[in-house]
Amino acid sequence: MPVTVASEWLNSCSGCEIAILNIGEALLGLLPELNFTHIPVLMDHKYFGQTGDQEQMDIPESVVGIVSGGIRNQEHLEVAHAMRDKCQVLIALGTCATHGGIPSLINQFDNEELFERYYRTSETTDPGPTPNEVVPPTLDRCYALDEHIKVDVYLPGCPPHPDHIAGVVLALLSGKAPELPTKSVCDTCPTRREGKGEVREVLRFLSNAQFDPAKPLSEMRCLLEQGLLCMGAVTRAGCSGAGDGAPRCISARVPCRGCYGPVKHDGNQMIDMLNALASNGIDVRTVVDRYSLLRFSGGHRRLRQRPTATT
Numbered sequence: 041m042p043v044t045v046a047s048e049w050l051n052s053c054s055g056c057e058i059a060i061l062n063i064g065e066a067l068l069g070l071l072p073e074l075n076f077t078h079i080p081v082l083m084d085h086k087y088f089g090q091t092g093d094q095e096q097m098d099i100p101e102s103v104v105g106i107v108s109g110g111i112r113n114q115e116h117l118e119v120a121h122a123m124r125d126k127c128q129v130l131i132a133l134g135t136c137a138t139h140g141g142i143p144s145l146i147n148q149f150d151n152e153e154l155f156e157r158y159y160r161t162s163e164t165t166d167p168g169p170t171p172n173e174v175v176p177p178t179l180d181r182c183y184a185l186d187e188h189i190k191v192d193v194y195l196p197g198c199p200p201h202p203d204h205i206a207g208v209v210l211a212l213l214s215g216k217a218p219e220l221p222t223k224s225v226c227d228t229c230p231t232r233r234e235g236k237g238e239v240r241e242v243l244r245f246l247s248n249a250q251f252d253p254a255k256p257l258s259e260m261r262c263l264l265e266q267g268l269l270c271m272g273a274v275t276r277a278g279c280s281g282a283g284d285g286a287p288r289c290i291s292a293r294v295p296c297r298g299c300y301g302p303v304k305h306d307g308n309q310m311i312d313m314l315n316a317l318a319s320n321g322i323d324v325r326t327v328v329d330r331y332s333l334l335r336f337s338g339g340h341r342r343l344r345q346r347p348t349a350t351t
């Protein structure tokens with residue numbers, strides 16, 4: 041009998057849903073095993089009945105729940121709780137769900153700063169009041185799922201690699217615990233490391249890496265040793281899929297931006313990255329915008345007290 045699956049997208053860009061489709065032919069093999077009970081990206085299934093006449097949110101009881109996106113407003117919060125209540129096993133799909141992801145960059149600003157900018161001082165918007173009807177009330181910041189509900193399986197990545205999405209679903213179908221990468225991006229990177237680099241000041245992303253395009257990655261000097269802010273040391277591996285390919289950005293000869301989140305779920309990429317820079321001989325005071333980075337440190341686990349010293 042097929043396993044029932046409910047899927048939801050909260051503070052999400054839908055890239056994670058595209059990653060599910062990118063499972064490709066293997067998805068065709070999985071589909072007979074799955075019975076989607078609720079999946080807004082594909083089916084127009086209303087929360088409160090087709091005519092809006094129901095009092096309770098209508099998410100059917102399901103064995104597996106898949107949620108992408110973090111929690112930013114009251115609607116996200118209520119849907120997340122409904123998914124938790126109705127699903128036996130809940131998967132946080134993508135770094136927005138596991139850690140807040142790109143949208144949690146907003147956590148370095150208060151809502152008032154955001155609304156002032158968005159509704160009144162943006163060059164492309166006619167000034168107006170902050171809307172308080174129709175749109176769901178905004179929470180004080182962007183949250184990862186597990187800051188509000190219990191999560192059973194964390195599947196980070198922006199988006200997660202389709203191999204790992206399929207692997208998690210297959211594992212759950214066969215009653216096993218999913219196996220996901222536990223190493224860092226650096227652990228899977230073939231570039232040439234020589235120890236500390238010669239560069240003492242961090243280069244911005246706009247700076248190009250030095251490499252010979254005719255030569256393989258194994259002959260390119262590690263990007264961090266070249267002085268680029270490559271976050272491979274503090275980022276979970278997995279973006280190259282289930283095989284032993286090189287990390288995606290490194291394959292494109294650009295630094296890792298850390299999109300898979302910390303190597304350990306509760307790690308702090310920013311603090312670990314400052315350590316990685318220092319141990320590579322790079323002066324952390326040369327990191328541009330480090331004040332913003334420190335304000336944001338920890339992503340969703342925002343430092344409540346903004347630091348007063350930044351050097």
Ligand code: SF4
Pocket residue numbers: 051052053054055056108109133134135136137141142197198199200
């Ligand atoms: S994790 Fe990335 S791809 Fe997935 S919803 Fe967030 S921003 Fe989009």
Ligand code: SF4
Pocket residue numbers: 225226227229230231233261262263264265270271272273287290295296
């Ligand atoms: S810092 Fe970047 S380039 Fe260097 S080994 Fe790690 S992932 Fe590869």
Ligand code: SF4
Pocket residue numbers: 225275276279280287288289290295296297298299300
């Ligand atoms: S190299 Fe880093 S930023 Fe690029 S896809 Fe992999 S984890 Fe994400």
